Amino acid sequence: MANSGVPIQPQDTRHFFMLPQAPEDAGYYVYGTPPNGRGQYAHPAMMSMLLYVEREWSAIDSRQFGVGNISLAGGVPYEHHNTHRTGLEVDIRPLRKDGRHDPVFWYQHELYDHDATAKLIAMFHAYAGVQTILFNDLSIPFVRPFRDHDHHFHVKLLP
Numbered sequence: 001m002a003n004s005g006v007p008i009q010p011q012d013t014r015h016f017f018m019l020p021q022a023p024e025d026a027g028y029y030v031y032g033t034p035p036n037g038r039g040q041y042a043h044p045a046m047m048s049m050l051l052y053v054e055r056e057w058s059a060i061d062s063r064q065f066g067v068g069n070i071s072l073a074g075g076v077p078y079e080h081h082n083t084h085r086t087g088l089e090v091d092i093r094p095l096r097k098d099g100r101h102d103p104v105f106w107y108q109h110e111l112y113d114h115d116a117t118a119k120l121i122a123m124f125h126a127y128a129g130v131q132t133i134l135f136n137d138l139s140i141p142f143v144r145p146f147r148d149h150d151h152h153f154h155v156k157l158l159p
């Protein structure tokens with residue numbers, strides 16, 4: 001092989017790459033199911049958005065935001081879900097005041113960083129091609145409520 005020690009980024013049958021699994025200096029960390037990026041195959045437009053927002057975010061905040069499910073390899077359906085098949089949808093965790101890489105619900109006022117989460121959502125919203133952001137903290141502009149979207153928000157790009 002011509003490759004000399006550079007790790008090969010996994011790619012699926014659609015030629016979508018797996019989201020880089022959060023190098024230490026990245027503005028995001030990864031979570032989701034299944035683990036190790038197997039639910040993080042991203043359409044090129046999604047990859048561009050995440051890397052762009054990640055750069056913007058790390059310029060204003062040293063905490064990392066959590067990136068969860070995007071799509072499974074080949075766009076096969078998740079059990080119980082019919083979304084997250086195109087690589088154009090992503091789940092993002094709200095920011096915690098303590099910066100820990102753990103979930104937080106928007107109504108956990110001791111832990112949830114409303115202002116930082118609002119800034120992060122504004123960055124996604126400003127990105128060209130974002131169609132909807134689903135999240136149940138309705139004090140944040142632009143979001144629409146959706147069942148179970150209390151500890152993550154769901155960003156959908158236009159096809």
Ligand SMILES: [Zn+2]
Nearest residue numbers: 089090091154
């Ligand atoms: Zn989602």
